Amino acid sequence: MVNLEKILVTGGAGFIGSHLVDAYLSQGFQVVVVDNLSTGRVENVNPQARFYPVDITSFADLATVFKKEQPDYLNHHAAQINLRRSVEEPVFDGRINILGSLNLLELSRQFGIKKFIFASTGGAIYGEVDNLPVGEDTPALPLSPYGVAKRSVELYLNYYHQIWGLDYVALRYGNVYGPRQDPTGEAGVIAIFCGRILKNQPCLVFGQGNKTRDYVFVEDVAQANLLALQAACGIYNIGTGKETSVLDLIGLFRKASGKKEIPVQFEPEKKGEINRIALSSRLAREKLNWSPQTPLTEGLTKTYKWFAQKEKGK
Numbered sequence: 001m002v003n004l005e006k007i008l009v010t011g012g013a014g015f016i017g018s019h020l021v022d023a024y025l026s027q028g029f030q031v032v033v034v035d036n037l038s039t040g041r042v043e044n045v046n047p048q049a050r051f052y053p054v055d056i057t058s059f060a061d062l063a064t065v066f067k068k069e070q071p072d073y074l075n076h077h078a079a080q081i082n083l084r085r086s087v088e089e090p091v092f093d094g095r096i097n098i099l100g101s102l103n104l105l106e107l108s109r110q111f112g113i114k115k116f117i118f119a120s121t122g123g124a125i126y127g128e129v130d131n132l133p134v135g136e137d138t139p140a141l142p143l144s145p146y147g148v149a150k151r152s153v154e155l156y157l158n159y160y161h162q163i164w165g166l167d168y169v170a171l172r173y174g175n176v177y178g179p180r181q182d183p184t185g186e187a188g189v190i191a192i193f194c195g196r197i198l199k200n201q202p203c204l205v206f207g208q209g210n211k212t213r214d215y216v217f218v219e220d221v222a223q224a225n226l227l228a229l230q231a232a233c234g235i236y237n238i239g240t241g242k243e244t245s246v247l248d249l250i251g252l253f254r255k256a257s258g259k260k261e262i263p264v265q266f267e268p269e270k271k272g273e274i275n276r277i278a279l280s281s282r283l284a285r286e287k288l289n290w291s292p293q294t295p296l297t298e299g300l301t302k303t304y305k306w307f308a309q310k311e312k313g314k
Contacts, residue, residue: 050069
């Protein structure tokens, strides 16, 4: 059944964004995609969606899309996602992640968007925390410009809600992984490891390999974005509540790949990266009726098989 409501997804040609587009279309929504293809791929865009190769830093180009499409909802996933690059180039990061988001907020206000769904970060927003898993009431003290930018947009969302009545949901993701993630970039260690293992290259480990992350499967994240359309205004962690170290991850890859040995190359630690994180999703369970459905072993196997199939088809 066709839904007359329309959702504009920024970053809809990217890894997470393209999965959201598929999920929204499966529920009958009309979907419009905005993506400048700096990291997204046009082949990721579902052919049922209407696509605009537009950069979110261009207010005029965005305004043209809003005027033409008149979307009901906005799901904002376009971003500079490389945490390490944000440390090296904070102005570049801020121009996209803060100013680009402000362009969308202003247009959402002007065009009466019913709800603004924002992809925030749980992995980089809290900084170093002693008690894990961390809840949304923990102070956000990010250690990277990337995390600072995401927190800034959350505060702008609160401003637009309080002053202009814009309804919003900010989803603080753990480390999202799954099919379609780019294995060539800095972001997404699981995708990077898949690419290197399939090419029989050593997995690069920065530091001693004991840093932990909360890995959440992309299909579970897509489900959270569906539920967010009906959720109460606020901020929600989207994670599993479980810590997995880089070395533990490599151990799981041995099972997923069927390889007895995976070579590892240790490199110096990178600035701006936290040591440990895991997200409590209690609030998401209570308010969104969301919980992670995919165990890491299952998601990792699905992801590795997808990358293996892609490598085979080259």
